[in-house]
Amino acid sequence: MEAYDILSQIIGNLPVKFLLRFKSVSKSWNTIISESQFAKTDLDLSKIASEIVWRPKKKLILLHKNDGVFEFRNLENPRIAMGEQVFPLKRFRNPSALCLCHCLVLMKTPIDDIEYALWNPCTNEYRTFICPYPNGMTPLGCGLCYDSRSSEHKVILIFTSFYVVYYVKRNYWMNKKPIVVSREIALDERSQEWSPGITVNGVVYWSLSSSGIRSWNPVMEINCETADFGYRFARDVILLGCIRNGEIVFRAGGKLVIYDPKRCNFEYIKIPICSESFYLLKSRCGLVDNHIVDNQGVHLYVVKHSSIRALLGIVAMHNLELEQLDVKIAFLHGELEEDIYM
Amino acid sequence: MVKLKSNDDKEFEVEEAAVIQSEMIKNMIEDGCATSVIPLPNIDSKTLIKVIEYLNKHINMGKAAETGEEDDLKEFDEQFVNMGWEELFDVIMAANYLNIHELMELCCQSAADRLKNKSVRAVREMLKITNDLTEEEEQEIINDAPWAFEGPEIDDTVN
Numbered sequence: 001m002e003a004y005d006i007l008s009q010i011i012g013n014l015p016v017k018f019l020l021r022f023k024s025v026s027k028s029w030n031t032i033i034s035e036s037q038f039a040k041t042d043l044d045l046s047k048i049a050s051e052i053v054w055r056p057k058k059k060l061i062l063l064h065k066n067d068g069v070f071e072f073r074n075l076e077n078p079r080i081a082m083g084e085q086v087f088p089l090k091r092f093r094n095p096s097a098l099c100l101c102h103c104l105v106l107m108k109t110p111i112d113d114i115e116y117a118l119w120n121p122c123t124n125e126y127r128t129f130i131c132p133y134p135n136g137m138t139p140l141g142c143g144l145c146y147d148s149r150s151s152e153h154k155v156i157l158i159f160t161s162f163y164v165v166y167y168v169k170r171n172y173w174m175n176k177k178p179i180v181v182s183r184e185i186a187l188d189e190r191s192q193e194w195s196p197g198i199t200v201n202g203v204v205y206w207s208l209s210s211s212g213i214r215s216w217n218p219v220m221e222i223n224c225e226t227a228d229f230g231y232r233f234a235r236d237v238i239l240l241g242c243i244r245n246g247e248i249v250f251r252a253g254g255k256l257v258i259y260d261p262k263r264c265n266f267e268y269i270k271i272p273i274c275s276e277s278f279y280l281l282k283s284r285c286g287l288v289d290n291h292i293v294d295n296q297g298v299h300l301y302v303v304k305h306s307s308i309r310a311l312l313g314i315v316a317m318h319n320l321e322l323e324q325l326d327v328k329i330a331f332l333h334g335e336l337e338e339d340i341y342m
Numbered sequence: 343m344v345k346l347k348s349n350d351d352k353e354f355e356v357e358e359a360a361v362i363q364s365e366m367i368k369n370m371i372e373d374g375c376a377t378s379v380i381p382l383p384n385i386d387s388k389t390l391i392k393v394i395e396y397l398n399k400h401i402n403m404g405k406a407a408e409t410g411e412e413d414d415l416k417e418f419d420e421q422f423v424n425m426g427w428e429e430l431f432d433v434i435m436a437a438n439y440l441n442i443h444e445l446m447e448l449c450c451q452s453a454a455d456r457l458k459n460k461s462v463r464a465v466r467e468m469l470k471i472t473n474d475l476t477e478e479e480e481q482e483i484i485n486d487a488p489w490a491f492e493g494p495e496i497d498d499t500v501n
């Protein structure tokens with residue numbers, strides 16, 4: 001039994017391709033790989049990956065290192081690299097990973113707004129598709145989601161006045177659907193920044209910039225199954241990511257904003273900011289499942305307690321020390337040379 | 343200091359700060375049953391020396407990050423896993439028995455890295471596994487995911 005555990009721990013570190021290959025080593029390997037550690041996803045991705053997709057139990061972070069080279073890291077132990085994967089399509093120069101859903105990544109090259117690729121970094125299979133709609137317009141945002149009802153992935157592209165949905169399995173583009181945000185406010189077509197959406201419980205969310213009333217921008221949501229859209233406004237928000245319980249995190253100036261889709265409620269959390277502003281607020285980073293991840297792979301837990309989570313964030317980001325002090329005896333600790341945030 | 347005894351009756355003295363990285367020994371010390379020598383009947387002295395070397399190096403993991411010794415530690419880790427198969431498995435067994443999480447992760451990753459890119463035949467030979475699958479079963483697995491069995495990287499060597 002013990003040897004079995006150890007063996008499954010070792011092969012748990014292997015990339016998917018080798019898991020599938022090593023099933024043929026022996027009966028016990030086949031059993032270990034098929035059952036214990038690795039869940040076969042029930043998703044029908046056959047059209048994309050042309051094979052079954054396996055998802056190891058380990059949570060992986062995909063980091064973009066440089067031109068098309070991506071690196072896997074284990075979320076629990078990011079010090080150890082789990083291997084590299086190179087995006088195989090050389091035509092896509094300097095590709096960026098826009099959205100992620102299950103094992104699939106939506107890729108785009110900065111020089112082209114028409115062609116996109118869906119890539120499975122685990123199996124290194126990819127498929128490209130072409131958007132028939134842009135007519136020289138650059139999309140403002142994109143999203144990737146999975147519709148469990150029709151069991152297929154959908155790609156959503158947002159333009160200034162409409163959005164389109166691409167059905168991955170059927171290789172089919174839905175007709176344009178108009179976006180009317182409000183009579184006074186339209187989406188800002190001059191916005192240069194791409195807004196990748198984040199999928200939570202079958203709904204894709206974006207923070208977009210708008211022309212019109214300054215400093216208020218729409219948070220868009222599109223339901224994956226019905227392809228209906230909705231929006232609400234918040235002040236200056238930029239989407240960061242989501243946390244485990246389905247809440248969505250934005251940053252707004254010096255604050256973190258937590259949005260709870262169930263209650264439609266924005267909650268602002270003050271972050272004590274030092275003179276040179278807090279790392280999280282100036283760098284582009286995202287949250288993966290309670291962890292804040294940026295391109296350096298820095299991560300931390302976002303705990304449930306709303307104010308503590310922001311504080312712990314700063315501590316971990318700056319590699320500071322966190323000390324719990326009783327206020328009454330704080331003065332006994334003598335002269336303080338470091339800055340302390342409370 | 344804590345005394346550890348390998349199965350070939352050699353004793354080793356280790357600092358408590360180092361040895362408590364092992365969950366098992368930490369629990370023993372907390373429960374007060376580590377007053378004299380701790381016998382480790384599953385571990386031979388050669389493996390134990392290796393494990394102690396690791397524990398001593400990793401004594402202040404938290405501090406290392408602060409003082410910028412992380413690269414140094416990483417280098418040590420890379421050197422550390424540079425050992426033979428048999429030895430690596432001995433260390434994995436020991437780490438599992440002593441419940442040293444970080445060491446276990448490190449060694450399992452190293453073992454996986456060595457298996458990566460290997461052909462099925464090479465894996466069987468490396469781990470001394472006899473193939474007990476029938477030809478049909480094997481063919482079925484290959485048919486499930488033929489792309490996993492091809493590729494320029496396949497390495498048939500055994501080492």
